[in-house]
């Protein structure tokens with residue numbers, strides 16, 4: 001069983017221990033000491049990294065059966081079993097984990113008080129941390145209330161106390177979580193606020209946690225998953241959000257805090273312009289249809305319009321077809337070079353008796369494509385753009 005120095009002092013970043021085992025594992029080595037300050041992955045908190053002697057510690061695991069802590073090192077150890085070795089823990093990573101983890105204790109209690117919502121699980125990720133709350137659809141005001149309360153506890157800089165509580169005395173404590181094991185339970189107290197059984201590393205005072213900021217929340221598995229950042233992560237997240245907002249503000253030639261109003265205005269302007277474009281296109285289509293009809297081929301009983309468009313949308317071609325056919329006695333065989341894709345639209349006036357859907361199916365089929373539609377209007381496409389003209393000619397020869 002390895003003695004865990006981080007239980008007594010979470011800020012101990014350098015220590016010495018005696019090497020009890022060195023075992024090869026793949027191209028790595030597992031080192032076991034009689035005592036260690038390295039935290040192993042567990043309780044939602046990732047492991048520490050650092051060095052044992054000169055060897056780099058890349059992972060730390062707990063062997064639950066034996067209570068040993070296994071340090072996975074990537075370099076061949078420059079020490080042997082029986083030697084005393086110096087361990088050094090990466091400070092920034094440990095501090096980051098302490099801030100997020102202690103922040104989680106505070107936030108979980110804050111949600112319990114603000115919303116009666118229990119924390120069901122905790123995950124500390126590389127960029128943000130999450131807790132899952134047993135609450136369905138929280139109001140935004142409730143989330144803000146919990147965030148306010150959590151930060152109030154931080155600003156009060158309360159001490160964080162560790163208690164060793166015998167199991168049979170535990171029910172006299174106002175414990176938040178009910179998962180624990182062992183005869184003596186390690187209870188982490190956020191002074192006069194939260195009591196939670198936990199084996200992790202924590203800040204000594206709530207002020208060390210720094211800002212607790214909720215980034216967002218979503219429904220996951222009938223629970224509410226709250227994403228948050230504490231301390232230095234909150235600073236970096238604020239910085240990134242501020243830089244992004246400032247960049248947008250610069251593009252919009254406005255102040256950062258006026259972005260929402262400005263964007264809403266732009267969306268409104270855009271809607272108005274699209275409506276205006278549709279109106280103007282309708283006018284242009286009337287003129288264009290008249291021009292196409294002038295150039296149409298006169299046949300017995302009807303006029304044939306055959307034309308290929310480029311750089312148009314299919315919607316525009318459809319509106320043109322409707323304009324061409326509205327006066328009676330017109331068959332329109334239209335092609336569209338849609339950025340290299342060969343698309344077709346056939347239409348006819350309501351006074352003619354010919355099934356455009358069947359013509360479309362037959363014509364596109366003959367060129368390896370697909371299409372069909374109603375008797376008066378049909379759409380389709382063929383694979384080869386260079387055959388678009390030939391396809392129209394084929395139908396023109398048959399109608």
Ligand SMILES: [Zn+2]
Pocket residue numbers: 101102105188198199200201202
């Ligand atoms: Zn904890």
